[in-house]
Amino acid sequence: MNLTLKIWRQKGPQDKGQMVDYKVTDISEHMSFLEMMDVLNEQLINSGDEPVAFDHDCREGICGMCSMYINGEAHGPDRGVTTCQLHMRMFKDGDTITIEPFRAAAFPVIKDLVVDRMAFERIQQAGGYISINTSGNTQDGNAIPISKHAADEAMDAATCIGCGACVASCKNSSAMLFVGAKVSQYALLPQGQVEAADRVKNMVAQMDLEGFGNCTNTGACEIECPKGISLENIARMNREFLKANVKG
Amino acid sequence: MMALSAFFLMFFLLQHFAINILSVFSPNVFNEVSYFMGTNPLIQYVMQPVLLFGIVYHFVMGFILELKNRKAQTVKYAKNNGAANSTWVSRNMIYTGLFILLFMVFHFNDFWVPEIVDKFIEGNSQVGKDYHHHVVTMFENPVRIGVYVLAFVFLALHLLHGFNSAFQSVGANNKYTKGLKGFGKAYALLIPLGFIFIALFHHFNH
Ligand code: HEM
Ligand code: SF4
Ligand code: FES
Numbered sequence: 033m034n035l036t037l038k039i040w041r042q043k044g045p046q047d048k049g050q051m052v053d054y055k056v057t058d059i060s061e062h063m064s065f066l067e068m069m070d071v072l073n074e075q076l077i078n079s080g081d082e083p084v085a086f087d088h089d090c091r092e093g094i095c096g097m098c099s100m101y102i103n104g105e106a107h108g109p110d111r112g113v114t115t116c117q118l119h120m121r122m123f124k125d126g127d128t129i130t131i132e133p134f135r136a137a138a139f140p141v142i143k144d145l146v147v148d149r150m151a152f153e154r155i156q157q158a159g160g161y162i163s164i165n166t167s168g169n170t171q172d173g174n175a176i177p178i179s180k181h182a183a184d185e186a187m188d189a190a191t192c193i194g195c196g197a198c199v200a201s202c203k204n205s206s207a208m209l210f211v212g213a214k215v216s217q218y219a220l221l222p223q224g225q226v227e228a229a230d231r232v233k234n235m236v237a238q239m240d241l242e243g244f245g246n247c248t249n250t251g252a253c254e255i256e257c258p259k260g261i262s263l264e265n266i267a268r269m270n271r272e273f274l275k276a277n278v279k280g
Numbered sequence: 281m282m283a284l285s286a287f288f289l290m291f292f293l294l295q296h297f298a299i300n301i302l303s304v305f306s307p308n309v310f311n312e313v314s315y316f317m318g319t320n321p322l323i324q325y326v327m328q329p330v331l332l333f334g335i336v337y338h339f340v341m342g343f344i345l346e347l348k349n350r351k352a353q354t355v356k357y358a359k360n361n362g363a364a365n366s367t368w369v370s371r372n373m374i375y376t377g378l379f380i381l382l383f384m385v386f387h388f389n390d391f392w393v394p395e396i397v398d399k400f401i402e403g404n405s406q407v408g409k410d411y412h413h414h415v416v417t418m419f420e421n422p423v424r425i426g427v428y429v430l431a432f433v434f435l436a437l438h439l440l441h442g443f444n445s446a447f448q449s450v451g452a453n454n455k456y457t458k459g460l461k462g463f464g465k466a467y468a469l470l471i472p473l474g475f476i477f478i479a480l481f482h483h484f485n486h
Contacts, residue, residue, distance in 0.1 A: 104361030130359040137354045204349035215286035245352030249445040264453045271451025
């Protein structure tokens with residue numbers, strides 16, 4: 033199929049940037065979206081132009097790097113997939129596709145479609161861990177009884193790949209689905225209890241410091257999240273946050 | 281905090297509705313209850329300031345929240361398909377809220393200001409006052425009816441998102457959430473519809 037692409041080009045963090053139109057031809061419907069981008073870049077390189085910079089790594093939906101805002105939605109129109117898992121069969125011959133970087137004040141553009149998501153890293157460092165003794169006589173995790181229900185919910189929360197689609201989709205650029213998932217995955221398990229109060233307080237404080245907005249429960253993040261992280265995780269974080277602050 | 285003040289406002293709304301609906305059934309009972317509400321010191325000097333504070337707090341915090349959230353996204357998307365993942369009411373709380381605020385200025389001017397002037401500035405006795413008559417005369421004007429009906433439509437839109445949003449904000453998302461969603465929808469539609477009914481009733485039935 034033949035497509036028209038409208039892509040955000042920006043030389044560097046300080047550049048103003050603009051949308052530029054490109055044409056690609058003979059795209060197979062079996063290609064992934066990133067393979068289509070590879071075709072475009074090859075074309076650009078052959079004609080001596082600067083290729084479009086975009087993030088990617090695993091190309092199988094587990095690393096969370098491939099941030100693209102496609103036709104007004106994070107990771108494009110399909111549900112439960114990342115951009116690298118998005119098939120070109122979702123589009124029709126002759127379509128015009130708009131491709132932009134994830135937009136949020138806390139995710140500054142580095143170049144073209146590449147944004148800096150270190151803010152997520154700093155939120156993780158603020159509390160997304162448990163402290164354990166690594167002296168060699170660490171307790172076996174399987175020896176601690178955990179209900180099936182809690183284990184399942186914690187596993188679901190832990191499937192968050194930190195891609196940032198939730199922030200990109202949110203009209204407030206709120207990171208609460210991501211932080212909710214990271215808080216929940218520990219809050220649900222006995223190992224996470226000891227540091228639970230400090231964790232939620234520190235992670236929320238870092239989240240605010242990074243300049244993410246506040247959740248107004250529009251639910252856009254849950255719909256666009258490639259891993260199906262549920263809004264229940266935001267409620268759990270709110271609950272943990274209230275609990276931690278009431279206790280002082 | 282937004283949610284706590286909102287809970288309070290929703291409770292107040294229910295109470296306000298209960299009294300207003302009396303005006304449909306019985307002018308006398310409505311007058312008696314209004315007299316009680318207008319003269320009881322607990323209501324006048326404790327609940328009234330608390331309510332005023334609740335309203336002001338809610339919209340001031342609403343504005344601050346909106347400003348902060350706008351600051352969190354400085355560059356807008358060239359193409360954004362909001363309808364694909366969220367409802368219109370959830371994205372436009374600030375506008376439905378603003379309309380309610382405008383309406384409240386109008387509404388206070390209709391009922392609250394005359395009442396306060398009569399009571400505290402002119403110092404008139406409130407005994408035997410015909411509140412019902414005041415309501416009926418107010419609602420003779422078709423423009424006023426139009427504004428009231430429109431305001432209640434906006435209120436319904438605001439609550440359609442707000443009711444359940446408030447529960448999510450205080451961390452309540454559990455096995456009752458599904459049932460509560462239905463109840464929230466019913467509340468958000470029935471209460472404003474009820475208010476509309478009262479306004480129209482007095483307009484066509486005097
Ligand atoms: C005075 C005019 C008002 C303004 C300017 C206003 C504005 C707002 C704003 C900006 C929000 C939060 C933003 C969002 O969720 O996107 C909100 C939430 C809410 N409002 Fe209002 N509002 C007003 C009146 C009312 C009234 C009279 C009620 C109920 C009787 C009400 C009930 C709610 C509820 C339940 C929420 C949800 C709280 C949450 O999600 O935590 N509002 N309002
Ligand atoms: S919650 Fe979902 S959308 Fe947000 S970072 Fe995690 S995987 Fe991505
Ligand atoms: S490239 Fe790893 S998730 Fe898409």
